Amino acid sequence: MRNLKLTLAYDGSGFHGWQVQPGRPTIQGALAEVIAGLTGEQVLPQGSGRTDAGVHALAQVATFQTESRIPVENFKVVLNDRLPPTIRVLAVEEMPGGFHARHSAIGKSYRYRIYRADPVPPFLYRLVTHFPYLLNEDVMAEAAKLVEGEHDFTSFAAVDPDRAERMEKTHFHLQQAGVGHHLEADDLPKHAGNVRTIYRSAFERRGDELVYEVSGNGFLHHMVRNLVGTFLLVGKRTLTPQDILRILGERNRSAAGPTAPAEGLYLVSVKYPE
Amino acid sequence: MRNLKLTLAYDGSGFHGWQVQPGRPTIQGALAEVIAGLTGEQVLPQGSGRTDAGVHALAQVATFQTESRIPVENFKVVLNDRLPPTIRVLAVEEMPGGFHARHSAIGKSYRYRIYRADPVPPFLYRLVTHFPYLLNEDVMAEAAKLVEGEHDFTSFAAVDPDRAERMEKTHFHLQQAGVGHHLEADDLPKHAGNVRTIYRSAFERRGDELVYEVSGNGFLHHMVRNLVGTFLLVGKRTLTPQDILRILGERNRSAAGPTAPAEGLYLVSVKYPE
Numbered sequence: 245m246r247n248l249k250l251t252l253a254y255d256g257s258g259f260h261g262w263q264v265q266p267g268r269p270t271i272q273g274a275l276a277e278v279i280a281g282l283t284g285e286q287v288l289p290q291g292s293g294r295t296d297a298g299v300h301a302l303a304q305v306a307t308f309q310t311e312s313r314i315p316v317e318n319f320k321v322v323l324n325d326r327l328p329p330t331i332r333v334l335a336v337e338e339m340p341g342g343f344h345a346r347h348s349a350i351g352k353s354y355r356y357r358i359y360r361a362d363p364v365p366p367f368l369y370r371l372v373t374h375f376p377y378l379l380n381e382d383v384m385a386e387a388a389k390l391v392e393g394e395h396d397f398t399s400f401a402a403v404d405p406d407r408a409e410r411m412e413k414t415h416f417h418l419q420q421a422g423v424g425h426h427l428e429a430d431d432l433p434k435h436a437g438n439v440r441t442i443y444r445s446a447f448e449r450r451g452d453e454l455v456y457e458v459s460g461n462g463f464l465h466h467m468v469r470n471l472v473g474t475f476l477l478v479g480k481r482t483l484t485p486q487d488i489l490r491i492l493g494e495r496n497r498s499a500a501g502p503t504a505p506a507e508g509l510y511l512v513s514v515k516y517p518e
Numbered sequence: 519m520r521n522l523k524l525t526l527a528y529d530g531s532g533f534h535g536w537q538v539q540p541g542r543p544t545i546q547g548a549l550a551e552v553i554a555g556l557t558g559e560q561v562l563p564q565g566s567g568r569t570d571a572g573v574h575a576l577a578q579v580a581t582f583q584t585e586s587r588i589p590v591e592n593f594k595v596v597l598n599d600r601l602p603p604t605i606r607v608l609a610v611e612e613m614p615g616g617f618h619a620r621h622s623a624i625g626k627s628y629r630y631r632i633y634r635a636d637p638v639p640p641f642l643y644r645l646v647t648h649f650p651y652l653l654n655e656d657v658m659a660e661a662a663k664l665v666e667g668e669h670d671f672t673s674f675a676a677v678d679p680d681r682a683e684r685m686e687k688t689h690f691h692l693q694q695a696g697v698g699h700h701l702e703a704d705d706l707p708k709h710a711g712n713v714r715t716i717y718r719s720a721f722e723r724r725g726d727e728l729v730y731e732v733s734g735n736g737f738l739h740h741m742v743r744n745l746v747g748t749f750l751l752v753g754k755r756t757l758t759p760q761d762i763l764r765i766l767g768e769r770n771r772s773a774a775g776p777t778a779p780a781e782g783l784y785l786v787s788v789k790y791p792e
Contacts, residue, residue: 255640300641329643366529367574367645369603 245309247343248319250275250289251335252304257370257507258330261297262304264288271295271331275306278326282319283312292345292352292514293463298506300371302355303334305514307345343516351443351515353459354468357508358476361452372453373508379479381454385447387478387485388456391471391492392445398438398495400471401464402503438464438495447475457512466503474501519583521617522593524549524563525609526578531644531781532604535571536578538562545569545605549580552600556593557586566619566626566788567737572780574645576629577608579788581619617790625717625789627733628742631782632750635726646727647782653753655728659721661752661759662730665745665766666719672712672769674745675738676777712738712769721749731786740777748775 254271264273275289289306314322316336323333342348359368362376391397442460449455456472474491477483483501491499528545538547549563563580588596590610597607616622633642636650665671716734723729730746748765751757757775765773 253640324637329638330640332637332640334637363598363606363608364603366527366604366606371641 245311245341247307247309247339247341248316249335249337249339249343249345250306250308250323250333251337252301252306253332253334254301254304255330255370256295256298256300258328259297261299262291262294271301271304272306274327274331275323278323279308279310281326282314282322283310285310285312290345292349293511295509295511296466296506298370299509299511300507301511303513304511305345305349305516307339307343345514348516349462349514350517351459351461352463353457353512353515354463355510355512356456356458356468356472356504357510358454358456358472359452360454370507373505375454375476377480379454379476380481381447381449381479383481383485384454384475384479387475387483387488388445388447388458388471390485390488392442394439394441395492396437396439396495397464397467397492399491399497399500400467400474401438401497402466402470403497404465440464440467445471459512459515469504469506469509470497470500470502472504472508476504477501519585519615521581521583521613521615522590523609523611523613523617523619524580524582524597524607525611526575526580527606527608528575528578529604529645530569530572530574532602533571535573536565536568545575545578546580548601548605549597552597553582553584555600556588556596557584559584559586564619566623567785569783569785570740570780572644573783573785575785577787578785579619579623579790581613581617619788622790623736623788624791625733625735626737627731627786627789628737629784629786630730630732630742630746630778631784632728632730632746633726634728644781647779649728649750651754653728653750654755655721655723655753657755657759658728658749658753661749661757661762662719662721662732662745664759664762666716668713668715669766670711670713670769671738671741671766673765673771673774674741674748675712675771676740676744677771678739714738714741719745733789742783743778743780744771744774744776746778746782750778751775 258269260268260270262271264270264276272289272291276287279285279287287308287310289308292305295301295304316338319336320333357372358375359372360376364372364374440460440462442458445458447454447456458468478485532543534542534544536545538544538550546563546565550561553559553561561582561584563582566579569575590612593610594607631646632649633646634650638646638648714734714736716732719732721728721730732742748762752759
């Protein structure tokens with residue numbers, strides 16, 4: 245049995261997120277379908293984590309097992325031939341059996357693009373979040389710095405009472421469909437509760453865009469979008485940068501700002517041990 | 519009667535070109551519909567020229583007459599509110615009565631984007647032409663230079679036996695629909711036959727893209743795409759740069775290369791007298 249690692253870029257705007265859902269276009273579903281057509285095997289590639297509907301990826305990582313002997317370079321060409329052009333396989337590599345896209349991951353980087361001018365160019369409208377209104381970008385940069393280091397990010401994690409139930413349903417559907425599937429968990433089990441370490445958290449101006457770059461050893465569900473939504477409140481002067489520390493301390497989702505829209509978010513890269 | 523000038527950017531991938539066609543999404547048709555909703559007037563904005571299906575614009579110009587007294591800045595905001603996000607109004611200006619987007623134009627610039635790496639990023643697939651194969655880009659640059667100056671571009675103009683007929687049909691449909699419409703001609707009448715002056719014709723490398731930039735006093739139908747299709751044959755060493763001069767001399771469409779795909783082409787700007 246070979247253990248293959250896929251590195252993937254995708255435009256998330258036409259998909260209901262990473263995770264397979266019966267009757268809806270998803271990245272994982274599109275991959276499973278194309279792999280089945282190619283190898284005859286029913287496999288569900290395991291991503292480094294789920295991305296939500298509308299979220300993009302520059303280098304998502306997924307692993308799956310196969311008996312197929314197709315060389316990795318050919319695998320890449322044929323997958324790209326058969327996948328929609330909004331999902332591209334950047335690399336296929338054969339990995340040791342113990343490597344797993346999610347369990348082996350030791351860090352991730354995300355980017356969030358805020359388009360500050362008006363109007364949004366027609367070529368970017370699903371690829372950035374539009375915020376042309378007044379923002380103090382200096383205090384946003386100050387606030388962003390404050391989340392670097394080790395913190396309990398409960399205040400910035402989605403409160404998802406229905407999530408476990410939804411996942412059980414998907415699991416059930418997949419089993420009905422005969423698809424071998426391990427119930428995907430968040431990256432939580434490796435970490436102590438909602439404590440994560442952020443290596444870098446910074447805003448940068450790039451032309452008409454205000455870009456947030458963040459990397460850390462793990463991220464909770466909606467964490468980057470909730471951080472950005474809160475930093476926007478700082479930029480609007482509804483909150484001060486110091487409020488970020490208070491919000492972290494409260495460990496309560498309702499203390500933080502709203503969830504920023506999905507379309508500005510990119511999974512940039514996933515880090516594994518050398 | 520006010521004479522308004524629109525400056526427009528659009529992603530042409532979802533449209534059947536600029537020119538209104540019954541039952542199909544077009545840029546001109548979308549504008550006419552939104553203006554009608556806003557002013558109650560049936561007008562057909564006249565573009566600086568048509569762009570074909572799939573061709574993009576960074577700053578297309580169009581003019582139309584209106585009795586509406588809506589201030590230009592509000593016009594822009596409301597048009598952008600009602601148009602699809604793939605068409606953006608960059609500016610609305612009130613012009614003297616004699617100004618006409620097509621008749622007043624004295625020059626145009628186009629860009630053609632060739633994506634040289636593989637695969638095409640999912641975010642670019644309708645915005646560039648993919649050509650990852652071997653090309654000698656130096657000889658393409660040499661060939662491009664040779665079309666600068668005044669030449670008869672008959673060899674690079676579309677041969678369109680059915681075109682006049684199609685245009686008459688569209689004209690007929692529009693008259694049936696009660697839309698005031700002047701039959702659009704090419705920019706030909708101002709110029710002597712197929713002779714045009716090219717001010718600049720050059721290839722530039724920008725990261726993974728080979729970009730062709732061309733500006734001139736006018737362009738024949740398909741002229742930029744036919745030039746690029748021919749330059750690609752030079753890059754593949756099927757033709758030499760000097761063949762470009764021979765092809766110009768032949769004044770015969772069949773002497774030149776194929777028409778390059780629409781998706782890489784951008785109308786960059788339209789020039790008017792100061």
